Amino acid sequence: MYSNSEFLKICDDILSNSDFNKLKFCKHHGITRYEHSLRVAYYTYKFTKKFHFNYVDCTRAALLHDFFTDEVNNLGGFKRLVEHPKYALINSKKYYELTSVQEDIIIKHMFPITLIPPKYIESYIVDFIDDVASIYERIHSTGVQLSGAFNALIVLITGIFIK
Numbered sequence: 001m002y003s004n005s006e007f008l009k010i011c012d013d014i015l016s017n018s019d020f021n022k023l024k025f026c027k028h029h030g031i032t033r034y035e036h037s038l039r040v041a042y043y044t045y046k047f048t049k050k051f052h053f054n055y056v057d058c059t060r061a062a063l064l065h066d067f068f069t070d071e072v073n074n075l076g077g078f079k080r081l082v083e084h085p086k087y088a089l090i091n092s093k094k095y096y097e098l099t100s101v102q103e104d105i106i107i108k109h110m111f112p113i114t115l116i117p118p119k120y121i122e123s124y125i126v127d128f129i130d131d132v133a134s135i136y137e138r139i140h141s142t143g144v145q146l147s148g149a150f151n152a153l154i155v156l157i158t159g160i161f162i163k
């Protein structure tokens with residue numbers, strides 16, 4: 001699903017960054033943080049291109065939205081949810097020039113858990129896509145059988161992006 005050459009070209013320098021590749025060793029929703037980030041970036045690419053946003057900037061920010069490794073390991077569960085976007089932004093800015101939209105996408109992707117709302121529609125889009133991807137990954141990694149309307153809704157939403 002990630003063989004789209006334009007998508008790979010947009011992500012190329014990030015995917016070859018050795019620090020970013022450390023995400024391959026971080027567990028995240030039953031898979032790796034690298035796989036999760038790639039999924040969020042790909043869904044973002046498909047969606048934002050289709051609806052004529054600046055899909056290059058959005059895709060790159062989506063790929064970077066969880067760019068952290070062990071910085072939050074000593075924090076409790078809730079604090080970890082709140083704090084990790086800050087580390088993702090710090091790490092991203094070490095390597096890349098970010099636009100204000102990209103910064104907002106990364107730092108606000110846990111809204112409403114983090115209370116300050118996004119400034120841009122693009123941030124809401126990536127926030128939502130991150131949620132959809134996370135639900136999809138949790139279902140697939142746990143093998144939990146969800147039935148009825150909820151399952152149908154998830155399949156519908158994820159199906160839209162995967163096609």
Ligand SMILES: [Fe+2]
Pocket residue numbers: 065066084085109110
């Ligand atoms: Fe995150």
Ligand SMILES: [Fe+2]
Pocket residue numbers: 036040065066130
């Ligand atoms: Fe995420």
